[in-house]
Amino acid sequence: MSSIILYCRTGFESDCAAEIQFHAEQLGFFGFAKASNGAGFVEFSCYQAEHSQALYQAIDFRQLV
Secondary structure, three states, X not given: OOEEEXXXXXXXXXXXXXXXXXXXXXXXOOEEEEEOOXXXXXXXXXXXXXXXXXXXXXXXXXXXX
């Protein structure tokens, strides 16, 4: 897995991107988020591809807004 896709309400892509960026950094995983206005999703890619799987397992997605 090289990236994580997070779905969100249309129009909240920038908020979703900021939230995943914050939580990833808190867990020690660094990368970047790609978001397009109105898309309804954000793609977060870790700088090291193998970290995406570890990040996916470390984050409790139920706690994200």
